[in-house]
Amino acid sequence: MFLFLTVLQAIVAAMLVGIILMQKSEGGGLGVGGSPSGMMSARGAGDLLTRTTATLAVFFVSLSIALAVLAASEGKTESIDQSLQRDNSAPVSAPADDVPLVGDDPLAAAAAAAAENPAPAASADGDIPLDQ
Template identity: 45%
Template sequence: MLIGILLAINIVVCLGLIGVVLLQRSEGGALGMGGGNTGFMTARGAGDLLTRITWILFSVFLFISLILTLLTGRMGGGSAIDRLKIDNLDTKSLNAPAPSTAPATQAPSTAQPGAIQAPTPQINGSLSGAPAATPAPTPAPAQAPAKAPAQ
C-alpha cells in the first residue's frame, strides 16, 4: 500500500519536473517563456523561480526514488538475477546442437523444392472476434486480344 502511494507521488513529481524543465528558457527559446520584459515577471526572476522549483522537484523525486528502492529491496524478493536458478545449469548442454528428429533411414532428397506462395491475406470484418465472411474469389485477369497484323 505504501509503495503504491509513493509510486503515484513519484510519478506526479516526475511529470511536474518535466513540465518545469520544459518551461525554462534555453538558448533557442522555450515552450512557455518569451524573451523580453513584457510579462508579469522579468526573465531573470522567472529563471530564478523555475530553477528553484526544478531543484526542489528533483530533490523530492530523488528522495522518493531512494525510499522506493530501499522498501522494495527489503520485501524479501531479492533481485531478478538472484531468483534465476543458474547454479545447476550444464553449460556444455547449452552450447550443443539440437538433436535431429528426422529418421536416420531417410535418404536426402535431390529434388528442388517448389515455389513458395504466400497465403491470401484475410481481413476480419468486426472487432468482436466473430469470423468474417469469406471473400469472393477474384476473377482471373482477362487476356487482351492479340492485335491483327497490319496490312
C-alpha cells in the same frame, strides 16, 4: 505505502518534465513580460523555474531511494532455486506424427528432400525462373 510513493513519484516526474519543457534553452525562462523589478520578469521567471527544477529533482531522487529501500525490505528473503528439478505433473506433448524424421533429426528429412530436388539453375544472362 509503496503504492502511494510510486504514484507520488509519477506525479513528481510529470511535474519535472513540464517544468523543464517550460524553460528556454537560453535560460530566459517563461519569457513573460512585466516590470523589470517584479518577481515575474524574465530573470525572475527563469530563477523560479530553475529553483523549482532543482527542488523537484531532489524530491524525485529522494523518492527513488525511498522506493528502493522499501522494495528491498519488503522483498522475499528466500534464495533463488538453482536446482534443475522439473515438474513431472505437466503432460509432455508428443512430437507431431506428420514430421518426417531421419534418425532423431527432423531437419535431416527436409535437407534430404532438398538434395533430391535441386533448384533449377539460372540462365546464362542471370535471370531466375519465375516458378522459384
